[in-house]
Amino acid sequence: MSMITARSSNRFAWFGTERWSVTPGPFKVGAVILLVHVLFAIGGAFWTPHGFAEMGTGLPLSGASWQHPMGLDQIGRDVFSRFMYGAHIVLMLSFAGTILGMVAGTTLGLLSGYIGGWFDEITQRIVEAMISIPFLALALVTIIAAGPALAGEPVLIVFVVGLVYAPRITRIARAAAMEIATREYVAVAELRGEGIWSIVFREILPNAANVLLVEFSLRLSYAPILIGALGFLGFGIRPPTPEWGLMISENRNLLIASPVTVFGPGLGLASLVIGFNLFTDGLSRMLGQRPVPGA
Amino acid sequence: MQKLIEVRNLNIAYGGAAGWTNVVQGVSFEIARGEAFGLVGESGCGKSTVAYRMLGYGTINSFVQTGEVLFDGTDLLKLDATSLTRLRGNRIALVPQNPTTSLSPGMRVGSQVREMIATHKALPDGMTMGQRIVELFALVGLPDVSHRYPHELSGGQQQRVTIAMAVACNPDLLVLDEPTTGLDATTQRQIIQLLSDLRTRIGMAMLYVTHDLALLAQIADRVGVMYAGQLVEVASGDTLLSAPAHPYSRGLIASIPTMDGAKRQARGLRGVLRRDQMSTGCKFEPRCDFATTACRTTPQVLEPIAGARSVACIRWQEVAAPQPLTLVARTDGEVSAKPERLLSVADLTLSYRKPSLVDKLLGRTNPSVVRDIDLELCAGEVVALVGESGSGKSTIARAISGRLPPRAGLISLEGGLLPPTVKDRSVEQLRQIQYIFQNPDASLNPRRRIRSILTRPLNHFGLEAGENTLEAVLENVGLHAGYLDRFPEQLSGGERQRIAIARALLVNPKLLICDEILSALDVSVQARIVELLRSLKEKHAVAMLFISHDLAVVQQLADRVAVLYRGELMQMSDTASLLSAPLHPYTEILLEAAPGLKKDGYVSRLPAMPASKAAPGVGCPLAGRCPRQVGSLCADVRPPLHATGGGFIRCHIPADELASRTVSPEHKRSAGTDGIRVLNS
Numbered sequence: 001m002s003m004i005t006a007r008s009s010n011r012f013a014w015f016g017t018e019r020w021s022v023t024p025g026p027f028k029v030g031a032v033i034l035l036v037h038v039l040f041a042i043g044g045a046f047w048t049p050h051g052f053a054e055m056g057t058g059l060p061l062s063g064a065s066w067q068h069p070m071g072l073d074q075i076g077r078d079v080f081s082r083f084m085y086g087a088h089i090v091l092m093l094s095f096a097g098t099i100l101g102m103v104a105g106t107t108l109g110l111l112s113g114y115i116g117g118w119f120d121e122i123t124q125r126i127v128e129a130m131i132s133i134p135f136l137a138l139a140l141v142t143i144i145a146a147g148p149a150l151a152g153e154p155v156l157i158v159f160v161v162g163l164v165y166a167p168r169i170t171r172i173a174r175a176a177a178m179e180i181a182t183r184e185y186v187a188v189a190e191l192r193g194e195g196i197w198s199i200v201f202r203e204i205l206p207n208a209a210n211v212l213l214v215e216f217s218l219r220l221s222y223a224p225i226l227i228g229a230l231g232f233l234g235f236g237i238r239p240p241t242p243e244w245g246l247m248i249s250e251n252r253n254l255l256i257a258s259p260v261t262v263f264g265p266g267l268g269l270a271s272l273v274i275g276f277n278l279f280t281d282g283l284s285r286m287l288g289q290r291p292v293p294g295a
Numbered sequence: 296m297q298k299l300i301e302v303r304n305l306n307i308a309y310g311g312a313a314g315w316t317n318v319v320q321g322v323s324f325e326i327a328r329g330e331a332f333g334l335v336g337e338s339g340c341g342k343s344t345v346a347y348r349m350l351g352y353g354t355i356n357s358f359v360q361t362g363e364v365l366f367d368g369t370d371l372l373k374l375d376a377t378s379l380t381r382l383r384g385n386r387i388a389l390v391p392q393n394p395t396t397s398l399s400p401g402m403r404v405g406s407q408v409r410e411m412i413a414t415h416k417a418l419p420d421g422m423t424m425g426q427r428i429v430e431l432f433a434l435v436g437l438p439d440v441s442h443r444y445p446h447e448l449s450g451g452q453q454q455r456v457t458i459a460m461a462v463a464c465n466p467d468l469l470v471l472d473e474p475t476t477g478l479d480a481t482t483q484r485q486i487i488q489l490l491s492d493l494r495t496r497i498g499m500a501m502l503y504v505t506h507d508l509a510l511l512a513q514i515a516d517r518v519g520v521m522y523a524g525q526l527v528e529v530a531s532g533d534t535l536l537s538a539p540a541h542p543y544s545r546g547l548i549a550s551i552p553t554m555d556g557a558k559r560q561a562r563g564l565r566g567v568l569r570r571d572q573m574s575t576g577c578k579f580e581p582r583c584d585f586a587t588t589a590c591r592t593t594p595q596v597l598e599p600i601a602g603a604r605s606v607a608c609i610r611w612q613e614v615a616a617p618q619p620l621t622l623v624a625r626t627d628g629e630v631s632a633k634p635e636r637l638l639s640v641a642d643l644t645l646s647y648r649k650p651s652l653v654d655k656l657l658g659r660t661n662p663s664v665v666r667d668i669d670l671e672l673c674a675g676e677v678v679a680l681v682g683e684s685g686s687g688k689s690t691i692a693r694a695i696s697g698r699l700p701p702r703a704g705l706i707s708l709e710g711g712l713l714p715p716t717v718k719d720r721s722v723e724q725l726r727q728i729q730y731i732f733q734n735p736d737a738s739l740n741p742r743r744r745i746r747s748i749l750t751r752p753l754n755h756f757g758l759e760a761g762e763n764t765l766e767a768v769l770e771n772v773g774l775h776a777g778y779l780d781r782f783p784e785q786l787s788g789g790e791r792q793r794i795a796i797a798r799a800l801l802v803n804p805k806l807l808i809c810d811e812i813l814s815a816l817d818v819s820v821q822a823r824i825v826e827l828l829r830s831l832k833e834k835h836a837v838a839m840l841f842i843s844h845d846l847a848v849v850q851q852l853a854d855r856v857a858v859l860y861r862g863e864l865m866q867m868s869d870t871a872s873l874l875s876a877p878l879h880p881y882t883e884i885l886l887e888a889a890p891g892l893k894k895d896g897y898v899s900r901l902p903a904m905p906a907s908k909a910a911p912g913v914g915c916p917l918a919g920r921c922p923r924q925v926g927s928l929c930a931d932v933r934p935p936l937h938a939t940g941g942g943f944i945r946c947h948i949p950a951d952e953l954a955s956r957t958v959s960p961e962h963k964r965s966a967g968t969d970g971i972r973v974l975n976s
Contacts, residue, residue, distance in 0.1 A: 184738040188798075190717055191696055192755050193725040202751070206742035 027282020033275030041091050044084030052085035053077065053240045061258040070264040073251055082242035083264045089243050090272065093154060094223035097161025102216050105166040109173025110200045110208065114181045124174070127167040135164045136229060143235045152238025161226060165219050172215045176208040183207075214284040221276030228269050244269050298365075299500050300349065300387075300468055301325040305362035307344055307353070307524075315358065318344050320524045322362075323597070326468070331494060331501040333515030333532070335508055335547070337817045338788075341524040346504045348372070349470050350387050351379045366468070385415040388461035392473040394453035398445040404456045405441020408432075408463055417464035431459040434496075436489060450684075451482035458489065462497060469501045475510060479683040479844060481888040487513050506817060509551050509890040512536050520544045523578040526597055530604035540606040542583045542614050550822035552847035577608070585610050636673055636710075637838050638695070638806055643668040643704035645687070645694050663702060664690050665862040672806065675836035679849040679870075681885065682859035688842045691859075692808045695840065696730045709805070726756050729799035733811040735791035739783040745794055746779040752802050764801070771834075772797045773827060789820035793827070800831065807839045813848060825851055846889045850874055855942065858882050861916035867942035878953045879944045880923045915947065923948060 049067075050057045056076040057068070064071050070079035112123040130138065139160045143151065150156045180186065181204065189199050224244075230236040231245025239246060244265035251261040307319040319341040326332045334342045347353060348364055351371040364371040366387065371379070383389075391397040399407060408428050412418055418427055429439045435455040445453055454474060461469055471490070475483040491514050494501060505511055511518055511532065518535050520528040520543060528541040539545040577595045580586045587610070595607040608614060646663040665687040672678050680688045693699040695706055700715035707713055708727060714720050732738035739748055746765065753760045766776045772793040783791055792812060799807055809828070813821045829852060831837060843849050849856055849870070856873050858866040858881060866879040877883045915921070918930040925947050936943045937950045944950060 184732045184734065185740040187698065188730070188732070188738055189751075191698065191725065191728075191730050192752055193717060193720070193722055194755060202743075203740055207740070209742070 024282040024285045026278040027286065030275050030278030030280070030282055033271055034279055037087065037091065037272055037275060040084065041087035044086070045088040048078075048081035048084045050078040050081040052082045052242050054081075057081075061254060061261075063258055064260045071258050071260040073258075073261055074254065079247070079251070079261045079264055082247060083244070083268060086242035086244050086247065086265070087268065089154075089237065089241065090224050090227060090269075093157050093161070093227050093237075093243075094220060096154075096158040097227070098165060098216065098220045098223050100158055100162030101165025101169055101219065102212070104162060105169025106173045106205075106208075106212055108166070109170035110177040110204055111196070112170065113174035113177025114200055114204060115196060116178075120174070123170070127170050130163075130167040131171075135226065139164055139226070139230060140233070140235060143230070152236070154237060157227060157230065157236060160230070161223055164226065165223075169212075169215055169219065172211060173208065176211045177204050180204045180207050210287040214280060214287060217276065217280040217283055221273055221280055224269055224272050224276075297328050298325050299328045299330075299367065301363075301365045302345070302349075303363045303365065305345065305348065305364065306360040307341070307348065307362075308358050308360055309354075310356040310358060317360075318357070318524050321596070322521075322524070322526050324519055324526060324529060326500050326502060328467070329494070329498045329500055330517065331491075331503060331515045333503045333505065333511040333518040334521055335505060335511055335518060336521035337506060337547075337819060340521045342504045342521050343472055345521075346470050346472050346502055349468070349502055350383050350389055352383075381415075384411055384461075384466070385417065385464045386466050387468045387470060388464065388466040390454075390457050390461045390469060390471045390474045393477055394450065394457045395445070395477075397457060398453055400445055403442055403444055404448070405443075408441070408456070408460050411460045411463045415464045427463075431463055432456075434462065434493065435459045436485075449482075450478050451485060454478065454482075454486055455489065458486075458493070462493060462499070465497060466499055469499050471501060471503045471505075473505050474503075476505070476507070480846070480890075481683065481884060483510065484513075484888045484890065490514060507890075508536070508547060508818070513890055520547065525578055525607065527579065527595075527608065528604070528606045529597065530606075534604060540600065540604065540611040540614055541579075541608045542585050542610075543579045545614060546582075546584075547819060550819040552822065552825070552845070552851055585614055636671055637676075637708065638670075638672040638840075639707050640668055640670040640691075640695065641705045641707075643670075643691065643694060643706065644702045645690055645699060646702050647690075647699075663862065665694075668704070668864055670857060670864075670867075672838050672840060674805065675832065675838055676855065677832055677839045677841055677853045679841045679843060679853035679856045680859060681843060681846060681849055681856055683844060685861070686859045687862040688844075688859055689810055690862075692730070692810050692840065692842055696728055696808055697725075722756060726802050727805040728808065729802065729804035729806070730808045731792075731795050731799050731810065731812050734815045735788060735795050736783070736815075738795050739791055741783050743782075744779070745781055745783070745786075748783075748794065749779075749798055749801060752798060756802050758802060768797045768801050771800065771831070773823070787820075788816050789824065792816060792820075792824060796824075796827070796831075800835070800837070803835075805838060807837055809839055809841045811842055811844070813843065813845070821848065828852060846885055858885070863916050864945065865917070866944045868939060868944075869941035872939075872941050876954060878939060878950055879946055880921050880948075880953070881917050884922070915945075923953075 054077065057078045058065075058072050058076060060072050060074055060076040062068070062072055068078050068080060070083055073079055073082075108123060108127075112120045133141075142160050142163055143156060146156050177200070186199060186203050189203050194202075227236060227243070228245030228248070231243045231247075232249040234246075234249065236246055237243040239250070247265040248262055248269075251258075251265075254261050301323075302325070303323050305319055305322045306317065308315040308317050310316075322341075322345055324332065334345060336342050344353075344357065348359070349366075349371070351364070351374055353359065359372055362372070366382070371382070374382070398404065405428055408431060409424055412424065412427060418424060422430075425441075428441050432439055432441065435458050437452060437455050437459070440448065440452070440456070445456070448456065458474075474490075475486050478486065487510060490501070490503075493499075501514075503511060503515055508518075515532045518530060518532050519526050520535070520541060522543045528535065528539065528544045530540070535544060536548060539548055575594070576592045577583070577586070577590045580590045583590065585608075589609065593609065595609060597605045597607045599605040600611065643665065644663050644667060645665040668691060670678070670691075680691065682688050690699065694701050695713075697713070697715065697717040697720055705712060706715075708724060711724075713724060717725065743751075749765055749768070750760065752758075753764070765779060769775060769778060774790065774793055774797070778786070778790070778794070783794070786794065792815075795812075813824055816824065825848060828839070828841075832839065832852075839852075841849065841853055853870050855867065855869045857864055858868075858873075858879065860881050865881045866873070866877075868878075873882065874886070877886050914930040914932055915934045918924060921929065928947055932947070934945050934947045936945050939950050944953070946953065
């Protein structure tokens with residue numbers, strides 16, 4: 001009756017039922033919420049009950065009904081259609097911005113942590129300066145500096161999210177790289193005469209992956225809030241594209257007349273952020289990492 | 296004899312993702328009052344798990360399925376938390392493995408001992424707390440160190456403090472979990488000496504858990520050998536070592552390198568303990584030389600045999616049959632014509648901190664870690680660098696490999712000067728020196744498969760790799776092609792070290808630097824790696840700089856030995872003459888400390904705490920510790936070099952006088968007084 005620890009065989013098997021049962025609860029809940037969001041966004045990109053910019057689909061401000069589950073806004077646009085269509089915009093902007101910040105931040109952070117010395121000093125002072133500016137202020141200044149030609153372009157939003165995130169991710173990546181740089185397999189590579197890039201990407205990056213993955217999903221969970229805030233302030237995506245933050249902003253003076261028009265995008269944003277957060281929490285527990293709270 | 300503690304049919308399982316794994320199965324033994332019982336086995340055999348259960352302690356995921364641990368009639372496994380607290384520390388005390396992590400770094404050691412006494416209200420009548428603490432420190436051979444923090448003490452002194460804590464309440468049973476594993480050979484022997492001394496004075500029983508049979512031989516009355524969670528043999532220490540009855544014990548003993556300068560005929564152990572490859576019968580069957588088909592299916596239980604011993608093997612009679620333990624004199628390498636010089640190191644001086652600008656202006660110099668090292672290596676030669684921890688062995692290796700630019704001195708390879716840093720060395724120079732690290736867990740990238748770990752150096756150095764280059768090199772180190780697609784974590788420690796060796800060999804180096812490559816491995820694995828290194832040396836004519844603190848291993852492998860103490864070469868000699876005539880006092884100390892397989896009544900000649908440290912760079916580094924010190928001369932004047940037969944020694948006493956090997960009492964006394972007075976003034 002010898003018991004067997006058969007870890008090696010199923011190490012790479014993708015999610016089986018067995019594995020699903022041992023994952024932490026928050027991860028499951030978060031994963032389900034995110035899956036619903038993704039399906040909803042894919043659906044919304046291809047089909048909506050009405051056009052997202054189509055005016056006069058019904059009586060403006062008439063409240064919720066079967067035809068218009070989230071009511072109609074001031075100019076008679078169907079809020080639910082706009083909500084559906086906006087889902088993929090929020091998701092794509094969040095992902096693109098976070099990935100940009102991740103690539104830039106990871107590269108800079110790993111290099112800074114591994115090389116050290118004056119390079120590290122300079123990088124870290126710049127990073128600290130950027131972190132010390134409140135993120136919304138930094139974002140607004142960047143958008144204003146970009147000028148009217150780029151205002152409202154998705155590219156600019158992605159860039160702004162990346163810019164806000166990169167310094168924060170740099171710090172995490174640097175801390176991980178500094179720790180890994182002391183391991184002996186890095187010394188082995190150095191003794192072989194490998195270059196800096198080769199050591200950073202072959203030896204250090206794969207071992208920092210856990211930390212960075214958790215950091216990525218944590219940043220991802222805050223991205224919709226940042227994008228929503230920009231939209232709410234009128235610096236986000238150009239209307240009439242229905243980004244959720246923009247929709248809340250547009251309909252906020254209808255809060256008394258037809259509150260249901262604000263609920264949809266608000267709940268959408270909230271559930272997305274909560275979903276991401278739960279997912280991150282579960283992921284970090286599975287990977288044995290603790291996420292750093294705060295933006 | 297009166298039983299103090301009795302373990303009956305203990306079964307412990309660890310819970311994991313894949314269900315329960317049986318870690319300890321049916322272990323039963325007893326310890327009488329005042330007896331020292333040793334538990335020995337390879338890593339992962341469950342010996343520590345058993346030891347911690349003696350304190351009623353188990354990790355969260357462990358689960359006792361059946362069994363009893365009877366201590367003075369009460370079952371520890373059924374006691375509640377409060378009664379256990381009363382018992383632990385008071386009647387059963389633990390000496391942990393690593394004193395550095397088990398002493399609280401922010402508390403003075405005096406208050407840590409005080410805590411122990413206060414918790415159990417164990418202050419003897421008519422004594423103040425302060426007196427008791429000083430008395431305890433005196434008991435373990437320390438002066439009053441109660442106001443020091445743990446980091447102000449050396450490893451051996453820290454372990455003495457934990458022992459003082461453990462005996463503070465005069466326990467009946469002392470559980471020692473590998474108490475000397477992290478320590479130097481000389482310190483190890485001092486601790487062992489202290490423990491047997493304490494045993495006779497306090498009369499407590501001991502459970503000594505270790506993987507080191509040679510040390511166990513010095514202290515234990517009876518020894519239990521564990522394999523895969525089962526006790527396979529219990530016998531008195533002497534009987535076990537002279538005539539082991541279980542094939543596993545036999546293999547374990549054969550694996551131990553000894554200092555007798557001869558190679559044992561008996562074979563060591565093959566394979567490793569794999570819990571996922573267990574047969575239903577005898578657990579040891581896959582690795583056993585005596586195994587029959589019956590062994591595979593019939594479970595073996597511990598059965599008493601003659602002479603108060605018991606063994607779990609059906610074929611013990613054949614195993615125990617005294618085999619001719621032929622001691623074959625080692626055939627030393629033929630003394631051929633002097634091969635060309637490969638590596639030479641001249642006047643090497645190293646320090647870790649770069650002198651800052653302020654230091655330069657003020658003309659200050661940092662103390663150097665290593666001073667005036669001259670070393671030569673010929674092609675195909677194995678030179679061992681021996682010394683205690685902190686003596687600078689690895690630092691020298693770092694400098695040769697180019698990771699630490701020397702402060703002064705030259706390193707040249709094959710006549711050509713080597714640039715001081717890795718960055719400035721040519722690809723060819725980098726290829727010729729390969730470094731193998733101490734810990735294979737850390738030197739293999741855990742996220743890469745063995746295949747990519749091995750192909751990377753080939754691609755980097757632009758070497759031709761045929762279809763079966765990798766297979767061939769794996770075969771060379773005793774592995775097979777099946778390992779290529781595994782990750783390092785799927786390999787055992789010994790296999791990982793083989794991969795590290797394979798990686799170094801793959802690029803055809805001229806010089807291998809082996810930095811303590813055996814110290815992280817089990818004895819049985821060590822023996823096989825030594826075997827491997829020896830065959831590689833013969834086959835590939837690769838030179839090795841073999842860094843070790845273990846003289847027994849060194850004598851099996853090395854052609855020449857360099858003895859290092861506090862950053863200075865004390866002696867350089869060929870292995871055979873070093874062992875037969877150590878000459879230098881420090882080498883003598885090292886040799887005496889190496890444990891043999893018999894009780895040798897070793898008495899340490901070193902004080903537990905040197906009264907003073909020799910100033911680096913001035914005088915002999917051994918001054919203040921040396922048993923043969925010549926007055927104040929040693930502390931003040933740098934000792935001269937004397938040429939000997941196969942090398943040199945650095946000592947004030949001429950070689951022929953040292954060879955007469957007598958330590959006069961005056962010398963001893965002067966070591967204690969003169970040298971110190973000079974330093975203190």
